Amino acid sequence: MITYALRRLAYSIPVILIASFLLFWAVRRAFDPLSKLRLNQDPTAIARETERLGLDKPIPEQYLLWFKDFVTGDWGTSTRTGRDVLDMIAGAAGPTIQLIFWGVLLGAVIAIAVGTYSAVKQYSAADYVFTGVSYIGIALPAFWFGLLLIQIFGVWPVQIWNLAEPPLYFVGLHSVGHSDFGDYLRHLALPVVTMTITLVASWSRYGRASMLDSLTSDYVRTARAKGVPKRQVVINHALRNSLAPFVTVVFLDAGILLGGLVVTEQIFSIPGMGKLLLDSLLAGDAQLLLPWMMLVAITIVVFNLLADLSYAYLDPRVKLS
Amino acid sequence: MRAQSVAATTKTTRSFVGQWTLFRRRFLRHRLAVSGLVVLAMLVIACFGAPWIAPFQENHQDLITGSTGPSPVHWLGTDELGRDFLSQLLYAGRISMSVGLGVGVLSTIVGVLLGSLAGYFGGWVDELIMRLVDLFLVVPPIAILALLLQGFGSSSATIVLALSALGWTVIARVARSQVLSLREKEFVDAAIVLGASPLRVIVRHMIPNLAGVIAVNVSLAVAAAIITESTLSFLGFGVQPPDSSWGNMLSQAAGLLGTPQVHLLLYPGLLILITVLSVNFIGDGLRDALDPQTKR
Numbered sequence: 001m002i003t004y005a006l007r008r009l010a011y012s013i014p015v016i017l018i019a020s021f022l023l024f025w026a027v028r029r030a031f032d033p034l035s036k037l038r039l040n041q042d043p044t045a046i047a048r049e050t051e052r053l054g055l056d057k058p059i060p061e062q063y064l065l066w067f068k069d070f071v072t073g074d075w076g077t078s079t080r081t082g083r084d085v086l087d088m089i090a091g092a093a094g095p096t097i098q099l100i101f102w103g104v105l106l107g108a109v110i111a112i113a114v115g116t117y118s119a120v121k122q123y124s125a126a127d128y129v130f131t132g133v134s135y136i137g138i139a140l141p142a143f144w145f146g147l148l149l150i151q152i153f154g155v156w157p158v159q160i161w162n163l164a165e166p167p168l169y170f171v172g173l174h175s176v177g178h179s180d181f182g183d184y185l186r187h188l189a190l191p192v193v194t195m196t197i198t199l200v201a202s203w204s205r206y207g208r209a210s211m212l213d214s215l216t217s218d219y220v221r222t223a224r225a226k227g228v229p230k231r232q233v234v235i236n237h238a239l240r241n242s243l244a245p246f247v248t249v250v251f252l253d254a255g256i257l258l259g260g261l262v263v264t265e266q267i268f269s270i271p272g273m274g275k276l277l278l279d280s281l282l283a284g285d286a287q288l289l290l291p292w293m294m295l296v297a298i299t300i301v302v303f304n305l306l307a308d309l310s311y312a313y314l315d316p317r318v319k320l321s
Numbered sequence: 322m323r324a325q326s327v328a329a330t331t332k333t334t335r336s337f338v339g340q341w342t343l344f345r346r347r348f349l350r351h352r353l354a355v356s357g358l359v360v361l362a363m364l365v366i367a368c369f370g371a372p373w374i375a376p377f378q379e380n381h382q383d384l385i386t387g388s389t390g391p392s393p394v395h396w397l398g399t400d401e402l403g404r405d406f407l408s409q410l411l412y413a414g415r416i417s418m419s420v421g422l423g424v425g426v427l428s429t430i431v432g433v434l435l436g437s438l439a440g441y442f443g444g445w446v447d448e449l450i451m452r453l454v455d456l457f458l459v460v461p462p463i464a465i466l467a468l469l470l471q472g473f474g475s476s477s478a479t480i481v482l483a484l485s486a487l488g489w490t491v492i493a494r495v496a497r498s499q500v501l502s503l504r505e506k507e508f509v510d511a512a513i514v515l516g517a518s519p520l521r522v523i524v525r526h527m528i529p530n531l532a533g534v535i536a537v538n539v540s541l542a543v544a545a546a547i548i549t550e551s552t553l554s555f556l557g558f559g560v561q562p563p564d565s566s567w568g569n570m571l572s573q574a575a576g577l578l579g580t581p582q583v584h585l586l587l588y589p590g591l592l593i594l595i596t597v598l599s600v601n602f603i604g605d606g607l608r609d610a611l612d613p614q615t616k617r
Contacts, residue, residue, distance in 0.1 A: 012459075019456050030472020139544065139597035141551045141568075144590035147575055151586070155579045259461030263552055267575075277464055278556060281471045289468065297459040304458070 001312065005305060012301040016294070023293050024063045031286040033079065066290065075291045080283040085291055088276065093295075095173055096272035099264065100257045102192045107199035108250050112239075114200070115207020115246070119215055120234055130204065137201025143263040146194035150267070153190060171269045191268040195261060199253060203246070210245045214238040244314035248307045255303025259296035347610035354606020357599035364596055368414030375408035380563055390581070397588060400573070410588055413565040416477060417547055418596065420566070423481040424488060424546035425539045432489035433535060436496030437523045441504065451497070454490045462487055463552060470558040480559060484546050492538040496531060503527050533611030540604030544597045551593050567593050 032038070033053060037046050050056055054065045069076065075085035118127040154166040169175065169187045214220060215238050223233045262274030269275070273292070280288040312318045349355060367374055382404055391398045397406040439450040469483045500523070503509055512526050528535075547567075553559035554568025555575070562569060567589040574586040 015452070015455050015459060019459050022456070023460075026469065026472065030468070135598060135601065136594065139548075139594050139601055141548050141555075141571070141590060141593050143552060143555050144571055144586075144593070147571075147578060147586055148590070151578055151583055155583075159579070256461055259464045262463050262467070262556065266556065274464075277467070281467055282557070284471075293460070293464070293468075296461050296464065300459050300461070 001309065004312075005309060008305050008308065009301075012305075016297055016301060019297055020067070020290070020294055021060075021063055024066060024290060025059055027286050027289050028059060028062065031284045031289070033286045035079075035284055070291060070294065076287040078280070078285055078288050080280060080285040080288070085288050088288065089273070089292060089295060092271060092273045092276040093258070094272075095270050096258060096261055096265070096274065098173065098188075099191060099195060099261055099270065099272065100254060102188055103195045103199065103257070104250065104254050106192060107196040107203060110196070110200050111203035111207050112243075112246065114204040115209075116211050116234070116239055116242075118204070118208045119211035119242075122212065127208075130208075134201040134204050137197050140197065140201075142194055142198050143267055145197055146190070146264060146267045149190050149194060170267075173270055191264050191270060194267070195257075195264045203249060203253075206249050207242070207246050210242040211238060214242040217241075241315075244311050244318075247314060248311045251303050251307035251310055255300040255306075258299045259292070344610050348606050351606035351609055353602040354609075357602030357606070360595060361599040361603065364414065364592070364599070365418065368411050368418060371408070371411035371415060375405075375411045377405040377408040379408070379412045380404060381408070390584075398582070398585065400585060401582075406585055406588065409565055409570065410567070410592060413567050413570050413589070414592060414596075416560055416564060416566040417550060417568065417593070420477060420480055420484070420550045420560070421543040421547035421596075421600075423477075424484040424550075425543035427481060428485040428488035428542050428546075429492050429535060429539050431485060432492030432538070433496045433528065433531065435489065436493035437500045437527060437531075439493070440497040440500030441519060441523055441527070447497075450493070454493055457487060457490045462549070463556075466549070466553055467556060467558045470553065475553075475558055475561060477560060477564070480550060480553070484549060488542055488546065492535070492542070495534050495538065499531050499534060500527055503530055533608070536607045536611060537604050540600050540607060544600040544604070547593060547597055547600075551589075 033055070034046055034049055037049060054062045057065075073086060075089070077083065078085050078088055081088065114130050118130050121127055150170045153168040154170040157163055158166050167186070168189045170190050171187075173184065173187045175183050175187070215234075217238075219241075220233055220238050223237050224230065228237075258273055259277070260274070261272060262278060264270070265272045265274040266278055273296070276288070277292055279285075280292070371379070389399045397410070400406055400409065435450050435453075439447040466483050466487060469486075470479060473479060473483075503526075509522060509526060512522050517526070550559055550566060551568030551571060554566050555572045557572065559568050560566040570589040571586065571593075574583075574589065577583050577585055
């Protein structure tokens with residue numbers, strides 16, 4: 001399995017390299033890394049930076065220069081804030097990883113519960129309700145749902161009952177001067193629900209489908225015929241086996257989230273990776289965009305690999321080679 | 322089961338049932354798909370007929386009233402620029418739906434062609450195209466779209482191009498696998514032996530067999546594109562004012578949180594939800610109707 005993992009990683013390296021080159025090319029075409037310096041009209045500074053970034057050289061050469069710096073951890077200085085890009089990205093990753101952790105945890109638990117129940121009680125009223133809700137969850141623009149949540153749980157209670165502060169916060173992950181867990185949860189609730197709604201909607205469908213697959217398989221019938229109680233068969237036999245495809249999907253989707261929570265972070269003013277990307281894009285901060293994209297792309301590759309490995313781990317019949 | 326009784330009657334009368342009739346019958350029996358089709362048709366008529374149907378002209382401003390609540394003249398009220406919200410919604414729907422349809426069609430054409438080429442020729446063509454597909458799997462969609470649109474400017478055309486550029490990989494993989502299995506069929510061998518060129522084999526003999534997956538993919542892509550466009554518009558990278566789409570109307574209404582005008586936030590979102598839901602239902606109906614394994 002380790003050799004398989006290493007081989008897969010080695011195989012993804014050219015993909016990432018080519019992707020990064022194309023991104024580099026697009027960013028250089030679309031954004032002028034010297035836009036801020038040009039405002040000052042200081043020819044020596046412009047000449048110095050042109051020399052340093054190799055802007056007068058062809059794109060492949062510029063790319064090599066940039067890539068050498070990237071690999072050695074010199075990610076440059078943000079033109080927007082003047083801070084070290086590596087520090088900024090490291091700082092932004094924290095809040096996003098917290099969101100991903102809670103969102104994926106909550107989403108997976110709900111999806112497994114809903115999927116399992118829907119499959120066991122197929123075509124029951126509850127199954128239809130869950131199906132309907134997941135249809136809506138998939139068709140819903142998540143940011144709109146988030147805004148409605150803010151109005152319902154953040155704004156109305158304050159207006160109606162004249163509260164000093166809303167029952168659930170919708171700005172950031174902490175109140176100023178507070179670090180207790182209760183305060184954290186009150187900040188976390190709305191963004192996590194916002195990001196979870198789409199995840200649960202699609203994951204619960206996977207959960208239901210793969211659970212239905214297991215429930216109709218021979219080993220479940222055998223176990224029932226041997227007199228194992230239904231509850232035990234569902235949990236120990238069917239659910240255990242239906243988890244393999246489910247976990248794969250969860251890993252695949254979770255990998256995208258590091259760079260995929262742009263809207264959630266924007267609505268709830270959370271200083272994470274998505275917010276950082278937006279701010280940098282609007283300021284034309286080319287220095288930050290490239291390392292950001294690289295890091296997110298590498299994360300996606302690693303999570304794709306984890307998805308494969310988890311499948312092999314959960315389903316011993318699968319041989320990785 | 323009603324399906325069986327219908328099958329029984331067709332058998333007793335021994336009438337010949339063509340593919341198209343079969344498809345239509347199956348589709349019409351899918352209740353959600355039919356209601357989706359009806360709702361979508363109404364929305365399309367209302368939005369594209371907006372110049373004749375909408376109570377006010379596009380961007381017509383009632384400067385004296387400013388932002389008002391619902392009234393007999395302005396059914397949904399007016400926004401802060403004094404524009405009739407209902408009329409704006411209908412006009413915005415034209416752009417949202419056109420973008421959705423444009424992406425659905427364009428990404429499907431590109432995806433089907435590249436996927437078929439990969440499946441038909443195999444070898445280095447296949448390698449090249451599938452590695453290209455791999456490239457698109459390692460980038461986060463919203464981030465890359467925002468980057469492209471910010472960098473190269475956003476208009477309806479660039480939005481359609483950018484969304485299609487990212488969306489074609491899904492159908493390409495499906496088309497490739499389908500073509501791989503069609504490649505083994507006798508009628509394809511026959512066409513090749515008769516001297517048909519690869520392009521002719523793909524376009525005339527293989528792609529008609531992909532009609533099912535293509536139709537389903539178009540519907541899924543349209544639905545996804547409408548949501549993605551609204552998300553991008555919300556973030557400021559989508560359709561730019563004075564043009565309005567449901568996404569940028571939502572973006573403007575987002576500033577109304579906590580004000581008495583907050584009800585304006587409801588309508589664009591609801592329209593997106595209803596449109597995407599209808600399209601998804603139609604897609605489900607198409608999939609069931611075109612799947613030869615479904616009982617008629």
